[in-house]
Amino acid sequence: MPPRTSSVARARPVAPQVVRRVSALVGGDREALAQTLGQLTPHQLAGSAVLPDPLPVTPAVREAVRDGSSGTLDDEARRVLLAAGVLVVDRVDVLLGATGVPVERLLAPPVAQHLELVDGRFRVVDPRVRAVVHEDADLAGRTTVHAALAAELDRAGEADAARWHAALATLAGDPGLADGLVGLAERRLEEGSAVAAHAVAREAASHGTGDVRARAFLVAGRAALLAGYLHTAAGWFDRATSTGATGVQGAAARAGEVVRALSGVEAGAPTPDDAPPGRRLARLVVPVVRTAVSSADRAALVAVVDALARLDLRPRDADAVLARAVVTAVPHSEQAVWPTGRAGLTPLAEAHLRVVQALVLLRGGDAAQAARVLDDAAGRLPVTHVAGGLAAEVARCVDGSGSLAASLRAAGPGPAAPARAVCRDHGGARSPETPSLMVSAVRRCRGPDDRPGGDVWARWAGVLTARELDVARLVADGLANKQVADRLCVSVRTVEVHLGRVFRKVGVSSRGELTVVAHRRAS
Template identity: 25%
Template sequence: MLLDELLELDLGCVPHVLARLAAELDADSPTIREVAERLSADQRHGRLPLPSPLPLVPSIVRRFDATQFDDRDRELLTALSVCLDGGLDALLEFDGRSAAAIAAAPVGEHIRVHAGHSRFADPRLSIWIRATTGTAAIAGVHERLSAIFRRRGDRVSEGWHRARASLEAAPETAVELTVIARQLSEAGHPERALLLAREAAEHAVGGAREEAHLVAGASAVGAGFAAEAVAWFGGLYPHAAERRRLQALGGLFVAQAFEQGSVPEVDPRVLRPCTDDSDDWCHWTRAAALAAVLCAERGDRRGMRVWLDAVREGATRIGAEHELRDPVVALSWLIAGERDIGATVGSGPVTGGMLRALQAAMGGDVDLGLRVLASGGSGMPADADPFVPGFEHSPVVQAYRAVVEVLLLVWRGDIGLARDRLIQAAVVLPVSLPLAGLGVVLARRLDLAVLGELGPYARSLTEGLPAGARIDRLVDRGIQSFLAGSFDDAAATIRLWADLGSARTTMTVPALDELALDPDGRSTPAPSIEPPEIALAQSLRVRLATAGDGRWRSECVEVREEARTLRSPFARARVETMLGTQYAIRDDHPSARIHLEHAERLFELCGATAWARTIRGRLDRLDAKEGSIVPTVDPLAACRAAWSLQLTARELEVAMYAVGGAANRDIAEMLNFSVRTVEVHLGRVFAKLDVRSRVELTVLAHRTDHHL
């Protein structure tokens, strides 16, 4: 796969950028590699747009260097290469021949015509034509096309070609191009809008130039080109008119958060409007709302509160408490991990659809949440969203919707389907941007669940994360070790993750939290967003992991019954896996086999094939070795790792010496303790592991090691 090849060459491209390269380079792998070498990391990672045209590389030169065209055919191909779209009628008027005549001519083999549109048979020819045609000749083609589109009443194409035909500045074209660019951006075509706004900025002067910068920045944000947006918006500070700086403020916050991984630390009061104009206050309030949600995504509650205070102040001044303040406050606190936020929703795809979907899922109805998202992606016109006006149809907002849909599919237990949907979205949308990289975390966890390792899509998306973004790679390593049968490495890795602060997304994704218990058997607390049954499944796994022999019989019966209420096949399979393992540790092989077989079928049902393979391996070893779940070289390595989740380091040392047969006095000498200290530690060990004597402790140690 080309994603893999580029990663090996240190030229990793995020999937939607690679898909664009494949479309423009006829999916030719050598050409894609050569072009990728000419691109910057920001371009390959989607933070800057691809150059237009793409660079002329040796493989394209070799492909067309011997090709010759007469002047008429070359002009036709040049016109096709510079048109905003491939409308056939305008090209026929430009050339003067009929479609049949062009098809019969030598140039016909290089053009494909269908349903009134034309395109290059090999899109690489467009790059070669533009690179080998002089500037004056290209300007002449633009000028002729401008006249044709003027007669046809096509304002967009006429203005574009007129500006491109001007070898000197043409300020009169800038205003109209900017207006058209804004319309295209708000209609969901930000890349074309950026093209027009860039051209407008080249020709505009004064206030018109500031407006072109503003539209170019907004278009870049909508497309996900964070570094490009920062450059355009940054050009408005500090000297542009205050109104345009306020209009740019929200987009600048978004772009900087996407590029740098964090929200700029700035006092909202410093940025307050200097006038009483309601439009200025509206822009400031919306910027504060965006900053609050971005802080919530990144777990910055202090920053979120500061910006929400600004939202409240601004919303009061402009009378937007219901449509802007209330849904933004609800969305911010929900993303930050608060459950009791009421049922406030706004309108549009973010404060309406996305917020409603998450609230429904957290209320226990994941299917309703998915239906809400599906209705928003049905192609019907989206309601205006006061939180993101003008961006309702943008790729960035679509990416947010796609990531939340995948999250809900994971919560429902459709692991294979969730992975397929995320890959489909990744080839057309910047899915690494929403919710502080949640799409990347999901891609990694889903690859581990299905493949047992990180695949090219997950690794490419990871490379596209901004430098400041944090994802919990230790958890990924722990899961990979666990699925490979290395329980001791998995436990040590997850414990290290817990010791380092348990970095995680507030929206719950599959992890190994039951291995992150403190010495008293408590899981690491953290605010989280999840449906009730995901929380229930996690609590059941923790109960099983911490149940000593004295409580085991009652716990296993209760857990079995509660597990039957879980509708997510993945969540229930995880509980069945824990039940099977614990039964095996206690030498109840028939019960262990029943629960492990249930887990295997459920993992297969939900598409988590790597988990299913792991369970099949455990069943095979159970059959072949009288209960051995995972073989190990060190006789008590797995036991040591398992007990390290419940015991302190000193307690663990004392326990392992005791299991080895050392007397209390010997242990005291080896550890430089008093005998009384050894007795105290052993007493705590007995209590935590629910045993009553050294004999029971030794039996438990060998039993645990035998089955883990």
């Protein structure tokens, strides 16, 4: 269940994913949460504008860090933690080379209290320490650290990361860096890493001129849109349309129309009044499909449109179409600011997939599972603007307290008529002839006769440790490694190790395959 807002924060609408994200970054402290939310803009609270990184340091956060004894950090320790906090790759050798300290310095107090080292990788344990150290450093100190990191990354063969840190070390701007940064942002977006792409494109815009700057505006807008930051995206598209750059203006104008449609300003393509509500919702998603850049996003969104179009007249087909997309999708990960592998779906694409997954489950009679899917999605994804406020309507049907539905309605546009209609008659118990979402996935991916006997979890309990079983269950429920780590209070690296052991022990080779097998049952 996403954390609820405190009384201080209720004065303005706050999206559930913002509450959960900020809460995680301030250590779950309610006073720090309230103080931090109080410093955010209305658009940031609603999840439509990018959050500051790091978050502003409030008195409650500073007090918590002081209680954690980081107030005793000497200048060298602060420099090491500043470098660790801004470095976009987690390589210990790069951190050591850039700071000039021996590895023993990282293994001894006070630095060892704040850095976790595993297999040549590191992470800052407490994001509050990262925020405080960053705020306490002056501009000269930050730029010096970025310059040292850029030089070391260049020596280590990390050209993209070196370019990023070189840009942050350049106060006056360097047009020579801009084109490479725009290209990097475009590649990140093609990989599905919308948040990273936006950060890179934003930096490119501050360095570029002419057509390169116009491209940076456009890429930043697309990345912000696919990350779910509609207000931020609208600002970039407005800037792009005013540049006069050939090819950029038209693309920005079309993307701006999608932002307005998602925000409820425009209703999207007209549909006949007598069209089934599912088909009308599908038409609202079609413009989003056209904004997809990565192949993974496009496949997931096409499946969403297809499932919605089939939902009213052929619900079993809708179930099967969406099931395949659900079990093959790689969830969006908040973990990697600088991803180096397959990043998964962008937040906007996964938000559409999860909300419609919850709808299909609801319509199939599985309201409890629909609630679990929607609750998880609302806590980490921009679900408020999906398909004319569909998330709020599904939440109204499955959320007993009504608080989730209320927060989604407050943070997003009012539900459109087809969203209300498609949830009005959400059905009763599922009939035996109608397969569940995951049973459909098994039949589509493995065939109806390829089923083991008994309960798979009971069998796996005999070969997996208790912690491996916990990890397998959470991954099978669609959680990314960072989310699993947060749930189990362990590091991401620990989750990766457990997951590798799970794969070997149960004989699967991917998260999708694990999910399919985990949800199979004997007939």
